[in-house]
Amino acid sequence: xxxxxxxxxxxxxxxxxxxxxxxxxxxxxxVNLFWYVQYPGQHLQLLLKYFSxxxxxxxxxxxxxxxxxxxxxxxxxKPSVQWSDTAEYFCAVSRxxxxxxxxxxxxxxxxxxxx
Amino acid sequence: xxxxxxxxxxxxxxxxxxLSLECTVEGTSNPNLxxxxxxxxxxxxxxxxxVGIGQxxxxxxxNLSASRPQDRQFILSSKKLLLSDSGFxxxxxxxxxxxxxxPMVDNSSPLHFGNGTRLTVT
Numbered sequence: 001x002x003x004x005x006x007x008x009x010x011x012x013x014x015x016x017x018x019x020x021x022x023x024x025x026x027x028x029x030x031v032n033l034f035w036y037v038q039y040p041g042q043h044l045q046l047l048l049k050y051f052s053x054x055x056x057x058x059x060x061x062x063x064x065x066x067x068x069x070x071x072x073x074x075x076x077x078k079p080s081v082q083w084s085d086t087a088e089y090f091c092a093v094s095r096x097x098x099x100x101x102x103x104x105x106x107x108x109x110x111x112x113x114x115x
Numbered sequence: 116x117x118x119x120x121x122x123x124x125x126x127x128x129x130x131x132x133x134l135s136l137e138c139t140v141e142g143t144s145n146p147n148l149x150x151x152x153x154x155x156x157x158x159x160x161x162x163x164x165x166v167g168i169g170q171x172x173x174x175x176x177x178n179l180s181a182s183r184p185q186d187r188q189f190i191l192s193s194k195k196l197l198l199s200d201s202g203f204x205x206x207x208x209x210x211x212x213x214x215x216x217x218p219m220v221d222n223s224s225p226l227h228f229g230n231g232t233r234l235t236v237t
Contacts (some may be wrong), residue, residue: 003182044159044205044228090158102149102174103226107158111204 002027006051006106006107013081014114019107023065023091030096033074034103035065039087047089049095050074061085083115117142121206121229128236134179134193136232138206141187142209146208148227152180153203162204165189201236205229 007022025031035047048059055067063075076092088110092103118141128134132220140146150162161174163181172183178197182190207226 004158043230047226049225092159102147102161102164103159104161105151105159 002095002104004093004104004106006089006091006109008109009107010110010112012112014115015083016080017113019076019078019081019085020090021111022087023024023074023076024104025056025072025074025091025104027072027093032094032096033065033067034092034094035059035074035076035108036065036090036092036105037087038081038090044090047076081111081113083113085111086113087111117227118173118207119208119227121204121208121232123232124230125233126235129233130195130236131195134191134196134200134234136191136204136234138191138205138229139187140189140208143208143210145186146210147179148183149207150189150191151205151207153205153229153231159205162193181226185202196236198236201234202232204232206231208228 002097003026005024013019036044037047038044039077047063048057048065050067056064058064063076063078065074067074076089088108090108091106094103121138125176130165133190138147147166149164151159152162153159162179163170163171163173168183168186178190191204192199206229209226
């Protein structure tokens, strides 16, 4: 069965620190990979996505993620976090093609950035 | 532009009472529709998805059911709520491309989520 693992459940950083959130997936086929973010009091929104091509994907607000197929990983990174990055981050995977784009999510990582 | 509406935003219901959560999408046709539940420390769990009117797929056995009476309407229901049904319920949609062959998902379309419903069963 498909699954997504996010290793860090709660991360606390100071402003300007670098961020890396781990994500590993388990799936035996071709996948699409996503990172979603949920800011306090807001709805879930897309941060970045990978379908094909360059395994280094750049998203909004300075975030990027690297797909490493051999490691089944899609880690999220940001060189210098800001207080406004405080949010919950979800990694997700879906099967490429087919009639539905249903996503399997990880358990989420709560990031708190201290000013 | 496309929008997704979910209501109510919050709901407190006693154990054993029925449930009906509604989700509607505007600005698109033939969307894929999804119900997710978000529980603390458990991420988002896919409950149901639908690729068309009257077509419902259930991902996990549970006390809930879903229906899609119209193209852009997705309803989550229960006849008798349990305490364990408490949680944050999210509706979402994605684009479905209809072709000469089987319907295919638009790989460039992520899921778009509604604002969610916070359900507390007491």
